[in-house]
Amino acid sequence: MYSLVLLNGGIGSRVAAGQPKQFIRVNGIPIIVYSLVAADAVDEIDEIIVNYPEGWREDVEKLVIDYAIKKPVTYVPAGATRHESVRNLLPHCKNEHIVLHETARPLISAADIRRLIADPHDNVSFMLPIPFTVAPVEPETGKVTGSLDRDKLRNVQLPQKYRKTDLAGAHEWAVREGVVFNEDGTLATVAGYDVYFIDGTDRNFKVTTPTDVRLAGFLLGGEDDDE
């Protein structure tokens, strides 16, 4: 069985006015609900570990009750950084296998989570090919420093899945080395664990701007079905 680790702690100053972005509504529904309902429909997940921004625990609990989420939910205070939040959430998982997701990606479906779980590797991330060219630069001098082969680059997405001991080991390594990552797939890789990827979809984007909120609402409202 898997534990769902749901990142829900960030304050999205770019999207929200006066409240954490987790309570932003997409198509009238609080954004966190999409991830909770998707996970609730996956038989392989038997618990949800979610964090909350300081002062917002009751609001998260009320949403879990209002939407009658059936899986047991554990609430954990958010850390100062995303990196710290993941580290704090892991000890609350009872299972050795975890699925890591973030509420800012509401276009996740139960089928996506099942596809991730079905992959034979232990540590796997959804990733997306990059359809445009990126360049390494030196921001201070404004100088381009070389080129990157985009065929060998991927846009890192969530959800991801891990062996809990591998991800916890990676975070211990980061503490020892004094380094901070803003994403766990690359952290675990640099820390020496094998991480694999499977192709995600461009629907599963992270909602970070007001335009994203509208775009997500449009996509969730149904595809264009006119001839």
Added chain:
Amino acid sequence: MSKSLMVTGASKGIGAATVERFFYADNEVDDFILLARESEAFSAFLDKLAADNPHGKKVTSYNIDLADRARTVGLMKDVMATHGKVDLLVNNAGYTSPMSIQQIEFADFERTIGVNLYAPFTIVQELLHNGNTFELIVNIASTAGMNGRPGWLTYSASKAAVITMSEVMKEELAIYGTRVVCISPGRCATDLRKTLAPDEDPTTIMQPEHVAGVIDMLASDVGRFVDSRNLVVRM
């Protein structure tokens, strides 16, 4: 797979016709949850189903006045405890007492909104709160909800609200894969129609069985291909 069907206003008219349509068919629907006010018509209908049950289906009846919100909330808890789930819901119960603006008793307006609007909302919300995710919800509105009719202010207003409420339900409950459809019957030979148009010969207009046939179609495999934002059903 075994499915349950809940119908409100199940004692007569479109409600009873819908129950019969599903009850006498050899289909997956085998758990019938029937809600109506206590009446001789309801008792007689239940006796009829008990006497002729060719597929051995289960029928459970609940006497309730859907204007009583507290009882409705409690009943939904009981329904979930007893039946476990409601796959198909037909919000059919309706009330009207047509009056001109100057004659409308406010309590009667409240009862109309209570039965026609608050009750289907409460039933859906409470079943969701109790962990139910529906396959299909059918809300019965009315063509009288699409245009105001003189003398029908309370009824027209309540049914207009049912049409827009259904649109919202359709969007929000998509996260569960629930289909929400709203149908607006025109003139149909029911007791409610007799109240609205006492001088009309009911044999000359659409019958409840016709509307039940449309609901049956919406619940079938092809139902999902019908854009039922507000499906008008009339002669």
